[in-house]
Amino acid sequence: MLTPTAVLAGIGLVSGLGLAVAAKVFAVEIDPRQEEINDQLPGANCGGCGYAGCADFSAALVEGKADPGDCPVCDDATLRLLGEIMGVEVGESVRHVALIMCQGGLSVAHREGRYNGHASCASADLIAGGGKLCSYGCLGLADCQAVCAFGAIEMIEDCIARVIPSRCTACGKCVAACPKHLIRLVPANTQIHVLCSNTEKGAAARKACNVSCLGCKKCEKTFEDDPRIIIHDHLAKVDYLKPPTDQAVVEVCPTGALTVRLLDREDRARQPS
Amino acid sequence: MKFKGGIHPDYHKLTADHATVVMPLLKRYVIPVSQHIGTPGEIIVERGQEVGRGQPLTSPAGFVSVSVHAPTSGKVKKIADFPHPLGKAQPAVEITSDGEDAWFEDIAGHGDWRDLTPARLKNIIRDAGLVGLGGASFPTHVKLSPPKEKPVDLLILNGAECEPYLTSDHRVMLEHPAEVMEGIGLLMRALGVRKALVGIENNKVDAGEALKRARPVDLDIKVHLLETKYPQGSEKHLIYALTKRQVPAGGLPMDSGVVVQNVGTALSCHDAVKLGRPLTERVVTVTGSAVREPANVMVRVGTPVAEVIDFCGGLTGDVGKVIFGGPMMGIVQSNLAAPVLKGTSGILCLVESEISQFQGAPCIRCGNCVDACPMFLVPSIMGLLVERNRFADLGEYHITDCIECGSCAYVCLSRRPLVQFFKRGKLEWHEHVKQLEGSVS
Numbered sequence: 153m154l155t156p157t158a159v160l161a162g163i164g165l166v167s168g169l170g171l172a173v174a175a176k177v178f179a180v181e182i183d184p185r186q187e188e189i190n191d192q193l194p195g196a197n198c199g200g201c202g203y204a205g206c207a208d209f210s211a212a213l214v215e216g217k218a219d220p221g222d223c224p225v226c227d228d229a230t231l232r233l234l235g236e237i238m239g240v241e242v243g244e245s246v247r248h249v250a251l252i253m254c255q256g257g258l259s260v261a262h263r264e265g266r267y268n269g270h271a272s273c274a275s276a277d278l279i280a281g282g283g284k285l286c287s288y289g290c291l292g293l294a295d296c297q298a299v300c301a302f303g304a305i306e307m308i309e310d311c312i313a314r315v316i317p318s319r320c321t322a323c324g325k326c327v328a329a330c331p332k333h334l335i336r337l338v339p340a341n342t343q344i345h346v347l348c349s350n351t352e353k354g355a356a357a358r359k360a361c362n363v364s365c366l367g368c369k370k371c372e373k374t375f376e377d378d379p380r381i382i383i384h385d386h387l388a389k390v391d392y393l394k395p396p397t398d399q400a401v402v403e404v405c406p407t408g409a410l411t412v413r414l415l416d417r418e419d420r421a422r423q424p425s
Numbered sequence: 426m427k428f429k430g431g432i433h434p435d436y437h438k439l440t441a442d443h444a445t446v447v448m449p450l451l452k453r454y455v456i457p458v459s460q461h462i463g464t465p466g467e468i469i470v471e472r473g474q475e476v477g478r479g480q481p482l483t484s485p486a487g488f489v490s491v492s493v494h495a496p497t498s499g500k501v502k503k504i505a506d507f508p509h510p511l512g513k514a515q516p517a518v519e520i521t522s523d524g525e526d527a528w529f530e531d532i533a534g535h536g537d538w539r540d541l542t543p544a545r546l547k548n549i550i551r552d553a554g555l556v557g558l559g560g561a562s563f564p565t566h567v568k569l570s571p572p573k574e575k576p577v578d579l580l581i582l583n584g585a586e587c588e589p590y591l592t593s594d595h596r597v598m599l600e601h602p603a604e605v606m607e608g609i610g611l612l613m614r615a616l617g618v619r620k621a622l623v624g625i626e627n628n629k630v631d632a633g634e635a636l637k638r639a640r641p642v643d644l645d646i647k648v649h650l651l652e653t654k655y656p657q658g659s660e661k662h663l664i665y666a667l668t669k670r671q672v673p674a675g676g677l678p679m680d681s682g683v684v685v686q687n688v689g690t691a692l693s694c695h696d697a698v699k700l701g702r703p704l705t706e707r708v709v710t711v712t713g714s715a716v717r718e719p720a721n722v723m724v725r726v727g728t729p730v731a732e733v734i735d736f737c738g739g740l741t742g743d744v745g746k747v748i749f750g751g752p753m754m755g756i757v758q759s760n761l762a763a764p765v766l767k768g769t770s771g772i773l774c775l776v777e778s779e780i781s782q783f784q785g786a787p788c789i790r791c792g793n794c795v796d797a798c799p800m801f802l803v804p805s806i807m808g809l810l811v812e813r814n815r816f817a818d819l820g821e822y823h824i825t826d827c828i829e830c831g832s833c834a835y836v837c838l839s840r841r842p843l844v845q846f847f848k849r850g851k852l853e854w855h856e857h858v859k860q861l862e863g864s865v866s
Binding site for chain 1: 512
């Protein structure tokens with residue numbers, strides 16, 4: 153009875169000592185700040201910063217390869233905290249959110265064919281652009297929703313994707329996933345947006361979709377000397393460096409492509425129960 | 426004379442006994458600049474310019490490139506983006522006919538091919554804008570110019586026409602056997618080979634007999650009947666069935682000493698050399714239960730599909746799908762303003778009830794696709810990998826060897842869109858390889 157106990161205790165003691173020595177001798181030096189930073193980061197490993205994950209980003213931060221501001225997900229308070237840990241000044245940042253520049257759902261956009269193949273936008277796009285008459289519009293097969301690590305994209309009933317601004321962290325994953333290049337990161341405090349990406353001439357754009365931008369220039373003309381919406385390639389684009397503030401401007405739009413979206417106040421679209 | 430794998434679909438060769446009819450001249454043609462694999466040519470005509478039939482509208486840009494030619498005499502009305510059978514609008518030349526249909530003044534026959542050098546023959550073939558008429562539209566002169574390190578000793582003529590419904594090659598062989606044989610002869614001379622084989626599926630015995638009767642005495646051309654099985658007309662399977670030679674993975678037929686040309690291409694080569702006429706028309710099978718009078722029609726390249734269908738009596742009310750090519754590998758059309766191209770072998774119109782309305786279901790791992798795949802791949806697993814976005818693993822399953830014949834999708838009990846998976850998968854796999862190479866260098 154005594155012998156086995158002693159032997160086992162001995163083995164335990166020797167192994168324990170060995171581990172303790174190994175831990176000291178082969179210790180990997182980690183900057184203590186790295187763990188601190190890691191605790192503050194969102195932990196979603198979304199890759200929006202360009203690094204493999206949050207741990208990789210924190211390592212890059214302490215090595216001085218990255219700036220706290222490179223994380224698109226952190227809010228201002230977290231960024232200030234990161235700045236304190238690193239001992240650097242963190243400037244003001246403007247929160248951005250993703251916005252899908254199309255509102256041509258099934259009820260308003262016309263189709264030129266049925267599609268019942270692989271349920272992926274990138275695959276559908278390979279077959280003559282996916283079956284919508286507008287070759288610029290949202291295909292509604294949810295490639296963006298699939299890559300979003302934050303659950304910030306929903307597919308609404310009309311078979312079109314919509315960003316939930318309150319959840320969006322502007323990591324940019326969906327921007328890269330959309331085969332139609334419809335998604336843009338825009339400042340969350342802007343209110344007026346052109347939700348269309350069709351660069352065809354007015355007649356063709358109108359034929360394709362009821363809510364397309366026709367390039368009629370009505371909105372551009374309302375800002376005489378101080379252009380805030382610019383028409384390029386038959387498509388209006390909001391100048392997000394100098395966004396329009398007067399919501400009345402959307403009334404000049406004949407199709408409703410120019411719309412008001414209060415991104416910093418929106419939450420999930422109400423789904424019919 | 427067979428290969429392993431493949432399928433036996435219903436053949437529906439509705440138009441096999443219909444003699445080719447010539448479509449009357451139209452007022453308007455739209456000729457896309459890009460009609461072949463390789464770089465599209467550069468437009469050399471201007472708006473408002475008078476052109477003759479057969480006048481080049483583009484000049485080749487590089488080696489793997491050929492011209493397109495005016496299908497009739499008239500005026501260049503517009504140079505702009507027009508609907509293209511591949512889906513997205515592409516640059517094209519619109520020509521309004523003057524009704525004369527006069528040949529361009531430079532067009533003249535080159536005499537007997539036996540008096541011309543191989544290099545001269547290749548130049549004539551290139552200038553005539555010839556591409557493979559079987560469907561893939563690879564420029565013919567490129568295939569005729571194998572590099573020195575790959576000696577070619579055999580020419581194979583593809584008259585298999587294994588796609589259901591299509592009969593354009595069948596009619597070409599039946600109606601112009603002597604011209605096809607002369608065309609084969611000049612292709613042999615251009616390529617420098619002494620032997621040629623013609624492979625025809627054994628559901629076209631009459632075409633085989635016609636060719637055998639028309640064989641010139643001075644040429645070693647053998648006509649073989651092959652088992653009727655899809656995809657017999659795939660280059661690699663045709664070569665294997667006729668010679669038991671295997672084309673290495675990722676290789677071309679010339680890697681096993683063979684060049685394959687379509688029988689229709691041989692006829693057009695003959696016209697290009699004997700008559701000096703560039704490729705401005707071809708036989709198109711207009712078929713399917715949604716078209717009122719199925720027919721084989723001689724159509725000018727650049728004719729809008731809607732016009733061809735109207736010529737064949739128009740569509741029935743319940744049309745569900747219009748396809749360029751055959752039902753297995755053809756391209757579905759959404760816009761009937763798209764024009765017939767050099768590579769358009771058929772226009773297939775199916776009624777609503779013939780089309781699958783089924784959304785693909787999950788794979789049940791029955792293994793039917795593995796038995797059917799003539800390239801010995803594992804379509805079931807490759808499809809699952811694409812569905813799960815695991816594109817980096819596709820190389821292990823040799824996705825680049827897939828010939829997109831659709832045999833797997835034909836036998837799939839879950840009706841999974843397997844070919845679509847693989848088309849997407851190939852693109853993503855190539856993207857992945859490019860990234861890997863980028864990170865290494």
